[in-house]
Amino acid sequence: MARFEGTKSFVATDDLKVAVNAAVTLQRPxxxxxxxxxxxxxxxxxxxxxxxxNLISWHVKSTTKAQQGLYEYDAVSRLRDSQLGDxxxxxxxxxxxxxxxxxxxxxxxxxxLLIDEIDKAxxxxxxxxxxxxxxxxxxxxxxxxxxxxxxxxxxxxTSNNEKELPDAFLRRCFFHYIRFxxxxxxxxxxxxxxxGIKSLLLREALTSFFELREIPGxxxxxxxxxxxxxxxxxxxxxxxxxxxxxxxxxxxxxxxxGALLKNEQDVHLFERLAFMHRRQS
Amino acid sequence: xFTGFFLQLRAAGIKAxxxxxxxxxxxxxxxxxxxxxxxxxxxxxxxxxKDERLIxxxxxxxxxxxxxxxxxxxxxxxxxxxxxxxxxxxxxLAEKNLTEAEKAEIEALGGFEKLMETLRQRLEExxxxxxxxxxxxxxxxxxxxxxxxxxxxxxxxxxxxGRNRSAVKVWDKREFKNLAGDVEIGTRTMKLALxxxxxxxxxxxxxxxxxxxxxGSTARNAGYLDLQMVPERHNAVKILLLLDIGGSMDDxxxxxxxxxxxxxxxxxxxxxxxxxxxxxxxxxxxxxMRAADGLxxxxxxxKYDRNWKLIFVGDAGMSPYELLQPGGSVSHWxxxxxxxxxxxxxxxxxxxxxxxxxxxxxxxxxxxxxxIKQEMEDRMFGLTLExxxxxxxxxxx
Numbered sequence: 001m002a003r004f005e006g007t008k009s010f011v012a013t014d015d016l017k018v019a020v021n022a023a024v025t026l027q028r029p030x031x032x033x034x035x036x037x038x039x040x041x042x043x044x045x046x047x048x049x050x051x052x053x054n055l056i057s058w059h060v061k062s063t064t065k066a067q068q069g070l071y072e073y074d075a076v077s078r079l080r081d082s083q084l085g086d087x088x089x090x091x092x093x094x095x096x097x098x099x100x101x102x103x104x105x106x107x108x109x110x111x112x113l114l115i116d117e118i119d120k121a122x123x124x125x126x127x128x129x130x131x132x133x134x135x136x137x138x139x140x141x142x143x144x145x146x147x148x149x150x151x152x153x154x155x156x157x158t159s160n161n162e163k164e165l166p167d168a169f170l171r172r173c174f175f176h177y178i179r180f181x182x183x184x185x186x187x188x189x190x191x192x193x194x195x196g197i198k199s200l201l202l203r204e205a206l207t208s209f210f211e212l213r214e215i216p217g218x219x220x221x222x223x224x225x226x227x228x229x230x231x232x233x234x235x236x237x238x239x240x241x242x243x244x245x246x247x248x249x250x251x252x253x254x255x256x257x258g259a260l261l262k263n264e265q266d267v268h269l270f271e272r273l274a275f276m277h278r279r280q281s
Numbered sequence: 282x283f284t285g286f287f288l289q290l291r292a293a294g295i296k297a298x299x300x301x302x303x304x305x306x307x308x309x310x311x312x313x314x315x316x317x318x319x320x321x322x323x324x325x326x327x328x329x330x331k332d333e334r335l336i337x338x339x340x341x342x343x344x345x346x347x348x349x350x351x352x353x354x355x356x357x358x359x360x361x362x363x364x365x366x367x368x369x370x371x372x373x374l375a376e377k378n379l380t381e382a383e384k385a386e387i388e389a390l391g392g393f394e395k396l397m398e399t400l401r402q403r404l405e406e407x408x409x410x411x412x413x414x415x416x417x418x419x420x421x422x423x424x425x426x427x428x429x430x431x432x433x434x435x436x437x438x439x440x441x442x443g444r445n446r447s448a449v450k451v452w453d454k455r456e457f458k459n460l461a462g463d464v465e466i467g468t469r470t471m472k473l474a475l476x477x478x479x480x481x482x483x484x485x486x487x488x489x490x491x492x493x494x495x496x497g498s499t500a501r502n503a504g505y506l507d508l509q510m511v512p513e514r515h516n517a518v519k520i521l522l523l524l525d526i527g528g529s530m531d532d533x534x535x536x537x538x539x540x541x542x543x544x545x546x547x548x549x550x551x552x553x554x555x556x557x558x559x560x561x562x563x564x565x566x567x568x569x570m571r572a573a574d575g576l577x578x579x580x581x582x583x584k585y586d587r588n589w590k591l592i593f594v595g596d597a598g599m600s601p602y603e604l605l606q607p608g609g610s611v612s613h614w615x616x617x618x619x620x621x622x623x624x625x626x627x628x629x630x631x632x633x634x635x636x637x638x639x640x641x642x643x644x645x646x647x648x649x650x651x652x653i654k655q656e657m658e659d660r661m662f663g664l665t666l667e668x669x670x671x672x673x674x675x676x677x678x
Contacts, residue, residue: 018323022308033333170331171298177333217535 010039010046011181011188019176020047029115029133029155031170034178037223040158043178044114047156054111056153058100060121066128069101069115070138070147092142101132102147110151119162126169134172181224183210193228194235204244205231208254212261217269222260230259283325286346290329293342297329304328318347334666475547475673487512519550521585521630525595526555526568533638536664537594540636544592552585558599559619560626561610578622582629590676591626591633597650597661598639604649623656633657634672638664 004020006012012020023030024047032040048055058069074095081089088094098106104113118126132138136149157173159165181189183206190202209230213221222230233256234244243255254260261267287302305328308314314321322343330339487510494509501507522544524537545551554564554576564581567574602609604619627633635653637644641663644650654661662672 014319015323015326018313018320019327022313022324022327025311025313026304026308028304030327031331165331167296167331171300173331174304174327175331176327177336 031173037225048112105149522553591630
């Protein structure tokens with residue numbers, strides 16, 4: 001079995017590697033939580049490309065039902081076809097629409113199945129999938145057919161913690177919480193995304209970034225994806241490191257801070273702090 | 282096996298199940314543990330802990346359980362016990378890396394043998410981990426022994442370059458402390474806790490298509506379409522929020538603000554009123570508590586029936602007179618004591634709780650808090666995630 005060691009475009013910490021490899025080897029789902037923007041969804045793509053598997057993503061919304069992941073019976077089309085005298089109508093199998101889980105089970109090679117933002121769905125959603133994820137099979141009532149996984153797919157589930165997940169579900173998973181990366185990891189991440197970025201600019205940008213994260217009372221602290229956006233802007237605008245370092249009176253607010261702070265209250269708070277700081281000095 | 286470790290985890294309140302424990306065994310059997318304590322730490326964490334709020338507890342138990350393995354004989358990456366470094370090896374290393382001048386300095390300290398002898402003694406004496414300082418073996422100090430130090434005669438022990446993210450440090454650092462369930466919380470997490478307090482009911486105008494109803498009624502109608510409508514579902518929980526404002530509550534303004542924002546966002550049927558220290562015959566609709574904003578408590582009792590849920594937010598810290606004596610209030614003359622009013626409110630609303638932002642360990646030191654807790658029949662909860670969870674469960678009963 002191939003081991004996941006991170007990829008060229010994704011920096012994986014040791015604990016993440018252990019968790020992913022455990023889930024892949026023992027064929028159990030891996031539940032990933034973490035601050036928004038720390039790369040939960042990207043992880044599945046990277047695991048798929050690192051292990052050379054296909055990725056099947058199932059994005060969960062508040063209206064998603066567990067059944068939709070298995071299959072849906074399109075009764076309305078069948079009704080219409082029966083009115084029009086279509087011959088297809090006699091085979092109910094024509095109206096069974098396959099879900100993502102079915103696709104994953106029937107795939108030639110075991111794919112990576114991403115169940116994204118499972119907490120968005122109804123509170124019973126994870127419970128409804130227990131048996132399917134455990135045994136990797138389900139029964140299609142309409143056609144009296146049992147769908148069984150050819151190979152157990154690698155399942156990665158992400159959650160933003162909007163709902164508590166049921167215990168029975170949690171017990172079947174491995175769990176990993178993506179911590180906010182420390183400075184060293186962050187440098188590695190930026191290097192992966194912007195190879196050859198001027199090291200001086202990077203150092204100044206990271207200093208500003210971590211200082212910004214330390215401000216108490218921010219509603220949404222900027223995360224990795226926001227840092228990457230900001231760096232992209234800085235590079236595009238060709239802003240030099242000396243501008244970031246300038247801690248003098250008028251320049252306390254880092255340029256293009258709109259990429260980092262996404263909430264107008266945060267921007268206000270930040271500007272107020274900068275103003276007070278200016279008055280002191 | 283690690284049965285002891287597993288039992289310790291459960292004793293510490295991490296309710297890992299047997300199934301998860303077996304998964305861990307399976308993983309170890311599959312060779313995922315790598316016979317390396319760091320990997321084992323990550324592996325057991327991924328298998329046994331399913332809630333980031335519990336990771337801090339897990340770190341503590343892990344450190345406790347594997348203290349014997351790590352300390353005082355930390356195992357290096359190659360399985361070498363660091364404490365038993367062969368002397369010859371150190372000597373060779375020293376000769377290889379030290380300049381002539383440095384060797385002379387070692388001589389000044391009594392020679393290599395002396396240095397090793399002292400090191401051995403200190404290792405005997407020292408118990409536990411050490412950082413800083415100038416005598417013990419540890420990190421970042423000026424003693425001759427340890428890692429990252431300044432002493433030119435220093436003997437470097439157990440320092441590996443670039444391994445500063447090793448797991449030993451991770452559980453020592455306890456980086457998940459912030460996520461532990463018993464510390465204060467932000468608006469979003471509060472909202473999540475409050476979300477449990479939902480009781481949906483259909484109220485108001487019938488605007489939604491009732492599909493099962495329509496099908497049933499159409500069938501009864503011999504196939505003629507008969508549309509049925511139902512009202513939309515709303516959260517029918519009604520909350521009466523009484524907030525203590527001013528004085529000793531000033532320390533908790535931020536926390537209470539967060540709670541208030543969360544409550545306001547979560548409940549449509551919310552009435553909030555203010556009081557100072559203890560509710561008396563008047564409650565106030567505005568935090569400035571001017572006479573014009575006053576609302577007689579009796580009117581409140583009449584207006585909001587017993588189906589409302591009552592939540593007090595206050596530190597319950599005041600002089601006992603304010604609670605027990607008529608006329609004890611600090612701001613006005615009250616005919617009846619605060620205790621009487623409190624009893625009235627609690628009797629009227631069977632679903633009542635008191636949320637106290639002060640840390641739970643200080644409650645017993647304040648007489649007024651003890652009395653109020655008694656009046657509330659022990660329904661006093663801390664303003665932490667755990668406290669809020671317990672409070673909401675209590676309200677739902």
